[in-house]
Amino acid sequence: MIYVTVGTQLPFARLIKAVNDIAAEKGLDVFAQVGPDKSHYHAIKTADFVGPEDANRLIHEADLVIAHAGMGTIISASQLGKPLIIMPRQFHYGEHRNDHQLATANRFRDFPNITVVEDKRSLSEAMDSRLEQADGPPLGVVPEYAPDSFIAELKKLLV
Incomplete structure (x- = not known):
């Protein structure tokens, strides 16, 4: 899924x-949380809103996650080691107030679980690639908290 x-x-x-x-x-x-989008999509299941618990469950169950360049999804997918394709919203298409999602996407472009796409063609190619890898070794999981050794080093700097 x-x-x-x-x-x-x-x-x-x-x-x-x-x-x-x-x-x-x-x-x-495909199951898609589409926000306040009133369009009809014939090939996928949709919901306007998915609560946090259901979103976490869906990410956990998914073979692949696709999203806008929102930090919540980036963090959740990374913590679960899920492959993630992000397509940033772009200001010149009227999709957001500015291009901060392009900056976010560029920051995460080199993460092993993240593929950044710009259009339908690159999305289709990335989906094929990520779904082919679904049976391969799991991606690394990003821990929820920094390692204790890192926290100890930070404390030394602050004292």
Whole structure:
């Protein structure tokens, strides 16, 4: 199962339409949290809102997570070692107030569990690649808290 999330504040039709088209073409099982998007998507299951507990469960159960460049999803997928494809919202498409999601995506571009895409073609290619790797070794899990040794070194600096 593929879990897609775009957050709850704004719709992200460019991403959801692309996922819907790809799912229809490839017969993929997709559940998408679409925010305040009133469009109809025929090839995927959708919900406007998914609560935190259900979102964590869906990320845990997913073979692949696809999202806007929101920190909550980046952190959650990384903590569970899930492959994540992010497509940042872009200001010039009217998808957000500025391009902070491009900056976020660029910051995480080199993380082993994260693939950054810009358009439907690169999304489709990334989905193929990540789904082929689903049966491979698990990705590294990012711990929720910094290691004790790191905290000890920080304390030395602050004393």
